[in-house]
Amino acid sequence: MIASPAVHQDAPAAEPGKPGFPVDPDFPQLEIASDPTRMLEVFRAHLEPVAGKAYHIEACVPVRFRCRQSTSRCVLQYSLRVIDRGTGGAFDQWVTAVVYARPGDAERLWRELAATDPKRSIPDRWRTFEPLAYVPELEMLVQVFPYDRQLRGLGRVLATEGQEFAPLLRAQAGAGEWRAGAGRLELLRYRSEIGAALRYTLELRDMRSRRSQTRRCYVKVCRPGRGAATFQLMETLCAGHAEAGSAYGVVRPLAYLDELDTLVVDEAPGTALLELLRGRDDPMPAVRAAARALAAFHLSGRAIGPHEPLAEQIHDVERAASLLDWACPEVSDDIRAVAATVIADLTEAPPTPIHGDLKADHLFIAGDRVTIIDFDRVAMGDPVRDPARLYAYLTGRVGLDAVPAERAQVGAAAFIDAYFAHVPAEWRERFALQCAGALLEVATGLFRSQEPGWRRMVSAAVGSACRALSPRWA
Template structure:
């Protein structure tokens, strides 16, 4: 039994994911937004995270986190404001608010740093305040930011007119921000964890390996890291996102270039990487399938059968040599940069089976609204090109094993973010069917 079996909780979720109703609630109940002349023109949801398992409930976790972007006119600090809302049950928000109030905060551009809405059992954080990233204001508030920018790696120092634009914010996990200086633009990726030094070191090593390879991926030039701000810096790498470029045409050429770049990437050797194995992949998928079975009990037998089949098949798969694994090789990680492709996101680099990246990429092709025949054509262009450039076989059984694992894991990923969206149950069943028959 999960918290979603409680009708009252389901009603609260329906409220929290209703942008118009939440616009009205936030307008009337958040401090600082009740002032005359301040009006929320629009409310967008930029991130959701469900925690609805029995274990989550036992640990008293918020059953839903939502990040809203509010367009406000008549206020200070510009028109765009982010608010991170966590929803609790049984009055737990009171204790959570007390804990949040005792933590360091900064005055936000609008409203209070942390707000308690007891009648809705909610705690609200106004960006850049974040319950897990207490250091986030260091890279968002201009006066603090200057202590951390990598001026020693830039051609010229510019203290004036630094523009700060939040590109992607995942509350309690990471924040990607663009900084415009007078002569250069750079990006900072700020983490909850303290692995910025390790990730920055791997990016430096990767940049060195790719420097002379004209047919390989290009990456944004590294600019080091800030240990205090837990942030990795890179110069901006402009380009057209690959999904958008594919929509404009020439997909076969783009996919062939992606295949070549990935083959070159997999051949690189970086020092001191963690190792990932088939057993690691399967263990993660099995744990996630267990939570899916709890949420969708009528799918339990099918989920358990898929996990069992994958476990039985793993030891019998044709061998494949280890190589560099990107770990999150999706279309969104690629841009068309001139006549080359740029690649991003090196948080999950590992030594392991590179076929994992192929499977992730092919599965991801199905999530961008492309027609099925278009996806088939792109797959047909990508895999043979990769095989040709990699100079080694990609055993079909091993590739399909990874496809099955990825579809199973994607079902869980989307479940944590969209489980009450209209028609989502059918989507889960479709992804499970794809895991059962990955061809």
Template sequence: MQVFPYDRKLGNLLPVLGGALEDELEPRLLTDLEPGRWRIEQRTIQPTRYRTELGAALRYTLRVRDRLTAQSETRRCYLKVYRNERGAETFQLLQALTDKAEAGGAPYGVVRPIAYVRELRTLALEEARGPALQQILLHGGDWSAALRAVARAVAAFNQDDLPLTERHSLADQLADVNRAASLVRWACPELRAQVEALTAAIEAGLTDVPPALIHRDLKTDHIFLSGDQVIFIDLDSVVLGDPVRDPAHLVAHITARVGLDALPADEARRAADVFVDEYFAHVPPAWRPQFQLHRVGALIEVAGGIFKRQEPRWPEKVAAAIAEAHRAAPGAL
């Protein structure tokens, strides 16, 4: 038995929560303030996500006050605590993408890295600017322009050229889908026949394609919009793979309404259609044929995730995600 933050595989978590990064991090957070004038009044470190023995995400907040004017300011960043050296690889990737964006070479942005502290296997990141796509969809109003901007940014990301070697193959993807399908069949026996038919269609229909850059974890709370810029966060899973896995993954999260309970189902489908039409207007036509099967697979994975997280009303949500998968694959079954 383990109790947060005492984690036998994350021995670096407790020192980070105890303030071990203060000397390394705080001068970087306060670089735009005149030295000597500002006093730190409050320092808070709050967990935002924790996966036992795997990693943690923390919100690091400083409240400072000007000694002369009594003006107060807040500075915030996020810390990702890793079990292994994946954070070092993510830091290098984010730095390369940030440099490229600043040079005007990319139509999208990424959350800016602040530092990677190897001794504590911890990556510090700036707070993403603007609202998340999730907030925009929930806020109501016309979100079409935002979705089209996101679609163009995802298309550009999938066609970008970075010196990566790690690949997520079709076999890897099918293994992911089958694991999720097995979980859904166990959790919801009444869906067994539907899930088996969908999985069989995916295995029979998908073929290998030339690999391209993929995020592998695109969802509405991993995409932010600041003015005209689209910003991606959580790039720990970036690899080479079938590029339409990214739009399929995002569309699955939208149509299954993950984190979007207040968005009506018909509006979620309309949002997905807006995104899909814009995305495929900016990528090679050869990418389109396998998209629906990737969408089906992504919805099965989403259904498995809903159960694993034990979301409120999970049986209803899992069934709805599988129904969306059937809706996405009428010609494949």
């Protein structure tokens, strides 16, 4: 059985007194593409139900927009609320629109993809609309999930409902004559052309002792070749952890299935720090434990992953500032001032292992035990980037909408204090610069998510970056 997440929410509207979506002369289609009401009519007109189906598209919600990451195209992901006219049931359907700066590119790609018979890669139960559409008045290519031209393994993973993962979980069950029962594959997250995350749950029963257990693994469908290096790196990390008895844990990789471009990892023990921050109980013991674990990871002395040079980080800051300057011109002076200071003052630091994309849902807490997950961006770089990034996510309240701002701020400050209590004192001198740069990068994510109030949230993140640098500007 396969379950998919409900991602429906109210469509965002422009904030009173604020401009709407920014204008890009290279992509005039964005005026319509950024308007959920107008895109609802576009999808109603151009998405064709598969044979034997009849649907009504009730609502359209932007999910993630990737604009100005290149000069050639924009990738726009939406969630549609769809009503089945036959059964009356409702479901959420992801679709991705791609617009190109050069006339004719979208239509050309649509014809090339249509010639490959894209429907054959989609399991019958996932067929809703035809997988490809072309909107001539917007020169827009539309892909209907689960079709994704960059994730060739996605349809095959969904088609088998996770059966290829059952032997991996059975092998983790220990001694016994374990027989697999019902399995359940759940779709957790999808980012068009980047990856999909799923959870597979399997019920097992020992035919000798009649004991039963539930095992879970997490599955990441990647672009071709992207997951193999991560799997090898995780195997190396796990081996080193077992040898050293480290203060942190690494989620165990189970397999990389090359034919599916799919990475499979074990379930991390405990609860994500993000969930603990959202909860009612005091999260501070978990926050401090996570900080100590991150410090131990940075001080492990292991050389893993590629080297991340300072020039690459500077490029990230420049790109973030450029996007924000376009998206929120009302705070462009602050954006430029922050970027200029970070670029001018940031210096190369002795490299250590870094996570590279640390968020509160990448740290799992079980008592004093902390397990780190998601190693796609592990590298050798400035370790202060990791706590700065986590601090930026917490103070920006990414994923913490329901958490009072004061609670998020207190948690972020406690993490930073605990972290710097366990690393060399001179590392803290780099925190303000790294924090300001991280806040700009987090602000770009707030814009891309297109959540209601994104403009206000971006402005707040930029303001936090200014405050981080205010002692340097005094």
